[in-house]
Each structure stands twice: as C-alpha cells, then as structure tokens.
Amino acid sequence: MAEFIKIYPENPNDKEIHKVVEVLRKGGVIIYPSDTIYTLGCDITNYKAMERVAKIKKIKLEKNTFSIVCNDLSHLSDYTKPIETKTFKILKRSFPGPYTFVLPAVNNMPKAFKKRKTVGIRIPNNNITLEIIKQLGNPLVSTSIYDEDEVIEYTTDPELIYEKWERLVDVVVDGGYGGNIASTVVDLSETNPIVIREGKGSIEVL
Incomplete structure (x- = not known):
C-alpha cells in the first residue's frame, strides 16, 4: 500500500521531501505533481525501478518514451549531445516551465534508454519536484x-x-490539485523546432 504524503508547493517541508527521496533511493516508484499533470516516475539510475514503471504502464522497457526530469540544466550534458546556442537560448527561456524538449541523446545513455536516438527533457516549474530531484542528486x-x-x-x-x-x-505525493493539460512537446533535435504536441506551454518561446 502506497504512502500518501502531503507537501505544500509554496514551501516544501524538508522532512517530507526526505521521505520521498529515501523511497526513490530504495528503488521506489512514486506519483508526484508537476507544473502540468501528475506523473509517474522513479530514479533514473535505478533500472529495476524503471522496469516497474514500464510494467505499470504495460509497455516493454526498451520501447519506453519516458522523459528525463531535471531540476536545472546542469544535467543536460549527461544525457544530450552538445547543443547549438540557439537551442540553449530556447531552453533557458522556457525552463522551468510546462515544456518537454526533445534533444539528441548521448551514446552512453542509461541501459533503459540505449535504443533512443533522442530524449525528452523536462524542468517543471514545481517546487516539490525540483526539491525532490535536488535532494536525490539524480534526475527522475x-x-x-x-x-x-x-x-x-x-x-x-x-x-x-x-x-x-x-x-x-x-508513494503518492499530494501537492494539491494538479492540472489537466500536459506539457507542450517540441522537437529540437533538428535544425528548426517542430511542435509535436501543443499543451500548456506557449509556442511563442520558440
């Protein structure tokens, strides 16, 4: 049975954040709020946890379309190839915010992402998520x-x-009512941005 943990987004309680992080470190799977909808996730460094997420979603792990959720752009080079200045400026303008940007993946991606040539990156404008990732030290x-x-x-x-x-x-993190519009998905892996899905984020940033 999952634990139901209430965390206030305006001022996330350190003790409650720590509880969630400990679950993630042990390979746990959580549902947590973002700046768009509630999402399912785990620690990116835990393969078994990712297998569980894939099983819950009823997909094969090697066919996953999971996004990588970071708390800032410092993790970018671990998962994406070097990007152009123009692309970086779009990321800087848009993050943290309700966007998923598809970027070219590095060759040495974690095992679960091995077959991916591109990867979706998220930095949601949600203090709970950002604090969890900061304390964990890895993206989700x-x-x-x-x-x-x-x-x-x-x-x-x-x-x-x-x-x-x-x-x-x-764990299900209660961060208050979530939204019902998903993130705007933009492919930045080619020369010009391609909007894959128009969601909560305005495409005027492109």
Whole structure:
C-alpha cells in the first residue's frame, strides 16, 4: 500500500521531501505533481525501478518514451549531445516551465534508454519536484498517468489518484490539485523546432 504524503508547493517541508527521496533511493516508484499533470516516475539510475514503471504502464522497457526530469540544466550534458546556442537560448527561456524538449541523446545513455536516438527533457516549474530531484542528486524519469474516463484525460485530485494507484506505487505525493493539460512537446533535435504536441506551454518561446 502506497504512502500518501502531503507537501505544500509554496514551501516544501524538508522532512517530507526526505521521505520521498529515501523511497526513490530504495528503488521506489512514486506519483508526484508537476507544473502540468501528475506523473509517474522513479530514479533514473535505478533500472529495476524503471522496469516497474514500464510494467505499470504495460509497455516493454526498451520501447519506453519516458522523459528525463531535471531540476536545472546542469544535467543536460549527461544525457544530450552538445547543443547549438540557439537551442540553449530556447531552453533557458522556457525552463522551468510546462515544456518537454526533445534533444539528441548521448551514446552512453542509461541501459533503459540505449535504443533512443533522442530524449525528452523536462524542468517543471514545481517546487516539490525540483526539491525532490535536488535532494536525490539524480534526475527522475517521468511518464503520464492517463485516466480511462472518456471525458477526463488526466485525474487532478491527488486523493482520487491515490485510490486508483495505491497498490501499484510506493508513494503518492499530494501537492494539491494538479492540472489537466500536459506539457507542450517540441522537437529540437533538428535544425528548426517542430511542435509535436501543443499543451500548456506557449509556442511563442520558440
């Protein structure tokens, strides 16, 4: 049964953040808020945890489309090839914010990402997520949690999320009501930006 941990986004409690980080360090899988929707994730350095996330999503790990969630741009060179100044300026303008930018992946990606030529990078404007990653010291992997409801694509109430996912994950972080519009996805792996999905983030930053 998952633990339900309330954390206030305006001023995240260090003790509660630490609890979540300890779960991640032990290979736990969590549901946590972002600046868009609630997402499912784990520590990027833990292969077994990523296998669990893939199993929950009912996909093969090697076919994953997980995004990498960082707390700043300092981790970028660990996962992406050197980028042009123009691209870097777009990232600086947009992060932290409701965007996923697809960038060329480095050759020595973690095992679960080996077959990927590109990777999606997120830096959400959410203090809870940023604090978790900062304390953990590694990025998280992230994937959306869809709702089967035909009208509501994403559940926004953390208590309802807990009811649905409590037997599948180790922690559900209650950071208040989430959004129901996903991030804007932009491919920056080629010369010109290509908008793959227009979501919460304005495409005027491009």
